[in-house]
Amino acid sequence: MPLQDITARIAKAEQAAGRPEGSVKLIAVSKVQPDERVEAVLEQGHRCFGENRVQEAAGKWPGFMERFNGIDLHLIGPLQTNKARQAMELCHAIHSVDRPKLAKTLARLAQELGKCPDLFVQVNTGEEEQKAGVMPADADEFIAECRALDLPIQGLMCIPPVDEEPALHFALLAKIAERNGLKGLSMGMSGDFESAIALGATHVRVGSAIFGERVRPQG
């Protein structure tokens, strides 16, 4: 689906929810997409992208950043502490802060680098064993821990279980954010971003609806 169809659907969903136009940021998820498709979206003027692996992002984005100004790159996948420095140097936001060890590493590197990307705490709203994220019951404590480390936590992120109604998970994430005084909500993907916007998403992460099916499937 062309980019402008997605941005039109976002605008309509914002309006339907009584939210100001432009209040939702579209992160175009470019993981495993061929460079031509990514370049086509850059040529249309879009600048905000998401990748879920540091290594892939590091291979692809420095070249695009040389050619296109103002790229805003978001890491939306799990982050290993040994890749944290690279992620912080390359990305403008990290959506997968989910454990004390990572939070401490980010805090130390922020001191060292003198800068820190916008951070989102990932919450495992479906309490799925194989999925990253803090459990909902541990979220308040973990957010407090991040704040004590002076990390710039902007909001929360979730990936609902594939076989459940996503709206329930979006509502839960919004509730946890609200009681912690966090404004950012990174939720909603190709199949459910309108529902996420209705429930307060500030960042939607849309991949296949923009770029087409991924050539090589990846989590």
Ligand SMILES: *Cc1c(COP(=O)(O)O)cnc(C)c1O
């Ligand atoms: C791949 C991915 C997306 C985008 O998924 P689509 O269904 O292609 O829109 C969003 N969020 C995360 C964390 C992802 O890994």
